[in-house]
Structure formats: structure tokens, C-alpha cells
Amino acid sequence: MIETIMDRKSVRSYDGKGLTAEERDKMLEYSKNIRTPFGIEAEYRILDAAEYGLSSPVLTGVDTYIAGKTEIKPLADVSFGYGFEKLLLYAVSLGLGTVWIAGTMDRDAFEKAMELKDNEFMPCMSPLGHPAARRSMRESLMRKGVGADSRKPYNELFFEGTYGTPISDAKYQELKDCLEAVRWAPSAVNKQPWRLVIDGDKIHFFEHRDKGYKLANGMDLQKVDLGIAVCHFDLALDEKSSGHEIVIDEPGLELPEYTEYICTFRL
Numbered sequence: 001m002i003e004t005i006m007d008r009k010s011v012r013s014y015d016g017k018g019l020t021a022e023e024r025d026k027m028l029e030y031s032k033n034i035r036t037p038f039g040i041e042a043e044y045r046i047l048d049a050a051e052y053g054l055s056s057p058v059l060t061g062v063d064t065y066i067a068g069k070t071e072i073k074p075l076a077d078v079s080f081g082y083g084f085e086k087l088l089l090y091a092v093s094l095g096l097g098t099v100w101i102a103g104t105m106d107r108d109a110f111e112k113a114m115e116l117k118d119n120e121f122m123p124c125m126s127p128l129g130h131p132a133a134r135r136s137m138r139e140s141l142m143r144k145g146v147g148a149d150s151r152k153p154y155n156e157l158f159f160e161g162t163y164g165t166p167i168s169d170a171k172y173q174e175l176k177d178c179l180e181a182v183r184w185a186p187s188a189v190n191k192q193p194w195r196l197v198i199d200g201d202k203i204h205f206f207e208h209r210d211k212g213y214k215l216a217n218g219m220d221l222q223k224v225d226l227g228i229a230v231c232h233f234d235l236a237l238d239e240k241s242s243g244h245e246i247v248i249d250e251p252g253l254e255l256p257e258y259t260e261y262i263c264t265f266r267l
């Protein structure tokens, strides 16, 4: 899993050949069994572009998408991030390309295809298909624009004891892979809003918010990013069979503005 997480990159250019029936079945089967840490589950559907008139201006060579919808309620955004990322990592492990898309799509058409109800929201969708041999020019420019091949350094993301105190390099070597899995998570506009505070055997996750990611329905796209980071950390820790749990255990730390507690891993 750590290898899949570290090798994953967004794919916006596809070979035009679509999914095999077996790949489609595997994705659907896997999607039915996803469980999130907060008990809030989403419904996922595979959608054909031609049937519903679906499109995205940033994608080429794709005719199949996967999207999810969930009830609007506290932690639904974080939960969606966790569950959909698990699903997309499974797709990557099957050799498929994926990319989280929240903005650059015909949202009305996708929401109609998902039969969205008033109390539900569809944070994102992803194309599903086989990557083209070369990235489109538009995709290469987009990656450059958001610095998709780099991430913030360790000392800006990972703290020890108090919020803002960078972890010392020599410590936490046993957690290094798991922290790297968080650092390389995908996020909207590559903003990486996750911040972690390590405190003994507890690791607290926080959201450091940017302006403009709150949605009209009260949900928060950067909390979806946090769910992705939690998913990566959870899967990477699983690989070390640490027997950890994810809980809400607000540590009451002094926090800067626009910063919010999300959840805690107990090792």
C-alpha cells in the first residue's frame, strides 16, 4: 500500500480504450465494502459519459467516471475523503489512472447522474481508465501551475508536543514512511492543509484552512483533503501492523487562526 500511495499521481490523459468488464466489476465490488473511521459511508456509482452527457475540460480519452455522494452532516466531508481515496488507491493498484475532480467538470450533469437529493452532496468524481502514453499539453501545464510534483517540507507539516514546533529529524524514524504517505497525499490545488502534532503515542490531525474552500452547503473541500491524509496514514500504519485506532480526543492545544482539530490516531 505504501508503494501504491508513493507511486500514485493524478492522471488526466487517457488512452481512449475504457475499462474492461472485469475492472468495472472489481471497482464496484470493492466500493460496496468501504468503511470509514467515523461510520459515515458514501454511495459510489460508475457512470458512462455517453449515457449522461458527462464531461470535464481537463480530461482527454476518457468515457467512464466514478463518483460518490453522501449525506450532508458533520465529518461527512472528512469521511468522503477517506473512503473515496481508498477506492481510488484500489483503482491505482489495478493499473488504472485516477484524479480527484471537484471543480473542473460539468457538475450539474454529474449531480443529475448521481440522483442527488437535497440532503446529499457529491464532493468529487474521478475518471477511470488506462493512462495515455503521454500527458496532454494542458495536463503538463496544469501540473506545473499547482506544483504537483512537490510538497511542503516536513517541518511545515509535522510538529511535536505543541502546534508549530517542528519534529526533530532524528526522532520518529519508525513513523517516517507513514508521514511521507501523508505528505504526498493529493489535495485540492495541491494546498496540503493537513498538520500533525505528535504527542507520545497520540498523533493529532488538524486542518489549516485556506480561504475559498467552504461549500455553500456548509461542507469544506479541505476537510475532504484531511480525509485523504487520514486514509494514507491509516493504510501506511496498517502495513506496520501497529494495532492503532482513530478517535476524537481533542488535545486542547493553542492553535493559530483558521486551524481546526480533526481527529487523533492512538498507537
Ligand SMILES: Cc1cc2nc3c(=O)[nH]c(=O)nc-3n(C[C@H](O)[C@H](O)[C@H](O)COP(=O)(O)O)c2cc1C
Pocket (backbone or CB within 6 Å): 008, 009, 010, 011, 058, 099, 100, 101, 102, 103, 104, 105, 124, 142, 146, 147, 148, 149, 184, 185, 186, 187, 188, 189, 190, 221, 224, 225, 228
Ligand atoms: C479534493 C480534491 C479536488 C480536486 N479537484 C481538482 C479539479 O477540479 N481539477 C483538477 O484538474 N484536479 C483536481 N484535483 C487534483 C489536484 O490538483 C492534485 O491532486 C494535486 O495537484 C497533486 O497532484 P498529484 O495528485 O499528481 O500528486 C483535486 C484534488 C483533490 C484532493
